[in-house]
Amino acid sequence: MPRGQAVATTAGRLPARWVVHTAGPIWSATRDHSAVLRSCYVESLRVADGLGARTVAFPAISAGIYGWPTDDAARQAVAGVRSAVVEHVQEVCFVLFGDEALAAFEAALAG
Secondary structure, three states: OOOOOEEEEEOOOOOOOEEEEEOOOOOOOOOOOHHHHHHHHHHHHHHHHHHOOOEEEEOOOOOOOOOOOHHHHHHHHHHHHHHOOOOOOOEEEEOOOOHHHHHHHHHHHHO
16 A cells, blocks of 8 residues: 555454544655655544544654654644535544553644
């Protein structure tokens, strides 16, 4: 699957109906992959909405091992979610690891 795209599978034993998978970009100091990161959120919401999902939970895509700076990852996530056009999705949750990520997402949501 190309980075920035999304596909859904069943959730197996997880307490969810589906899992939407997306491949985030690896952060680079020399190339701007922000549009690809935003696309992860937009495309994931498009897939989830097509399934009729009402609630979607996201991690901070690319902010872990892929090295994306947390504050910018939060801004890209919020921008992507806000730009998505959905019919069924009513709630988006960010499931974050640690106080730094929480503060970054709170700031992005406030801004």
